[in-house]
Amino acid sequence: MDRKAWTCLWGAAVAVYVLLGVMNLFFGELNQDEGWYLYAARMVTEGRYPYIDFAYPQGPVLPFVYVLAQPLVDMFGVAGGRLFSALLGFVGVGMVSLLAARLVSPERSRIAAFMAFCLAGINVYQSYYLTSVKTYSLCGLLIIAGLLVLTFANGNKAWLAACLSGFLFATAAGTRISAIVVIPVVFLVLFIAVVQVRKWQDTIDSSGAGAIIGNAVVSKINPFIWLWFAAGAMLAALVIFLPFVIKSPAALWFSLVEYHAGRSAGSMVSLFAYKAGFVSRLVQAYFVPAALFLAGIVYLVLNRGKQSAKSLFSVVGEAPLLRAIIIGMWLSIVVVSLVHMSAPFPYEDYQVMIFPLFAVALAVMLAGIAVSEPGQVSGFPVAKGEAWFSLVVILLCVASSFSSPINQAWFAGQRDRIWWPLRDEAPLRKLQRVAGVVKSMTKPGDVLLTQDVYLAVETGLRLPKGLEMGQFSYFPFWSRGKAAACHVLNREMMLELLSASEAPVAAFSGYGLTIGSPAVVRLPKAETDILWDAVNARYMALEDVPNFGQADTTLRILIRKK
Helix, strand or coil, X not given: CCHHHHHHHHHHHHHHHHHHHHHHHHHCCCCHHHHHHHHHHHHHHCCCCECCCECCCCCCHHXXXXXXXXXXXXXXXXXXXXXXXXXXXXXXXXXXXXXXXXXXXXXXXXXXXXXXXHHHHCCHHHHHHHHCCCCHHHHHHXXXXXXXXXXXXXXXXXXXXXXXXXXXXXXXXXXXXXXXXXXXXXXXXXXXXXXXXXXXXXXXXXXXXXXXXXXXXXXXXXXXXXXXXXXXXXXXXXXXXXXXXXXXXXXXXXXXXXXHHCCCCCCHHHHHHHHHHHHHHHHHHCHHHHHHHHHHHHHHHHCCCHHHHHHCCCCCCCCHHHHHHHHHHXXXXXXXXXXXXXXXXXXXXXXXXXXXXXXXXXXXHXXXXXXXXXXXXXXXXXXXXXXXXXXXXXXXXXXXXXXXXXXXXXXXXXXXXXXXXXXXXXXXXHHHHHHHHHHHCCCCCCEEEECXXXXXXXXXXXXXXXXXXXXXXXXXXXXXXHHHHCCXXXXXXXXXXXXXXXXXXXXXXXXXXXXXXXXXXXXXXXXXXXXXXXXXXXXXXXXXXXXXXXXXXXXXXXXXXX
C-alpha cells in the first residue's frame, strides 16, 4: 500500500477517534465517580491530601496528576476534567500503536500499528471511559508506557529502561490498585526469560550487536533486567505510598482494601449472576476485538505448525525480550481480568484500563497471521493484503462503534413503553444549568450539602467534611472513632451533619441518602425517612429537576430555612 493510501486510512481512523471523543465529552452520560476524582484533585491543589484529610477510594496518584487539569476545571467545570482525560486517552492510544509496531518484525509493523490503533481507539465504549473522569485513562497510559519503555531495555542502558518501566507500572498501581497484579507477572516473565536466554545464545550475533527485530537493535537480555525492574517498582511504591503509611495507615488500608473488600453480592445465585453478567456485557462492549481474537485462535488451531505458532508472537526467536513482553501482556490480561471478575460486583468498565494491552496483543497476533512471510499477506502481495486487512478492521470497528447503545444515549432518554423520548438537554449541559441555579443562591467558598459530588465541582462550592466520596460516604454501623479516622460518616455523624448544616443550599439526587456502605446496600425505607426528616427539618424544597445526572434520577434542590 502506498503512502497516500496509508495517509487516508490513518486520517480516517484519527478522525473517527476524535469524533467519538468529542461526542462522549459533550453528550456522554455523567458518572458519579467524576465528581470524586475532580474534587480530590481540587483538594490537593488547596494543600490537603487523600487519606490524611479526606477519604479517597483508590491509590493517590490521580489527584496529584489531575492538579494539572485544575485550570481547565476552573474554566469549564466537569467538561474541563473530561478534556484532560481525553488528552491522556489519546496519548495512551498513540502509545498502543507504537508498542505494537515495536513488538513485530519490520514487514509487520505498519499493519500491527494501524490495527492496534483501531482496536484501542475506534470503540465507543472505550472512548467514553477514556473521556470521562475516572482512573482508566491515566492507568492505561502508564501500563502501556511501562511496556513501551521496556522494549528499549537492551544494550548499555537496559538497566535504566527496566528501572523506569518498573516505576511506571508501580505508578499505574498507585492510580488504580488492581493494576498492582501486573507487576509480579512482568517480573516473573523477565526472570524466566533471563534463565532461558541461553537457549537463544547461538542465534544472536557473536559480536554482541544483536539482531534487528521490531525496528530496534535487540541484544542479549541484561541478566539483571528483572532486578532493575523490581528496583524501579519498589522505588515508586515507596515514593507513592510511604508518606501515607506513616501519616494515616488506617485510612490508607480502608481506602485500598476495606472499602473494596467490604461489598457484598448477597446470595450465591446473585454472585454467579453478576459474574455471568460481567462476561456478557464485556463481550458486548468489545465485540469486534473478541470476535477477531476467537477467529485468530481458530485460525491457529486449524493451521498447526511452527509458522502458525510463531504468528501468536509475530517475532522470531532471536528477540527473547520482545517475546517475554508479549507473553507478559497475555498473562497480565488474564490475571487482571480474574482479579476484576472476583469482585462482588464486577463491572465491565473495570477492564478499560487493561484493554489497551489486549489491543496490542491482538494486533500482534493478527499481524503474525496476516503477514505469514516477507512480501506476502496471507498469500496476497503485501500492498493488497495490508489494504484488505486494514479496511476490514477499521470498517468493523466503525460499524460497531456507531451501532452501540451508547450512541443512542447521547440523544435519547430512558424508554417509555414503546417510545424513545429525546433528551431535553445533554446530561453535562443539564449539570451546568443546575449549577448555575445553585450558584445564584450561594457565594464563593460556601458549602453545598450534597452527595452528588460533580455538582460541587461544577459550582466550585465545598462539600461538608466526610462527604467527599459522595453516595458511598455513609457507613451507618461503624463506630464514630473508625468513621472519623477514615473520613466518612456513621449514622450519628450523618444525622448531626444534616441537622446542623450551615450550607445555604442542599441537593440530593436519587443516589442521596439511599446507600449504606461498606456492603453497598439499599438503606431500609425507615432509615431513609429518618435521614430525610433531618434534612426537611432544616431545609425546604425549592425545585425538583427530573432526569438529572447518572441514571437520570430526580434531583431535589432545597434551601436552608431562616
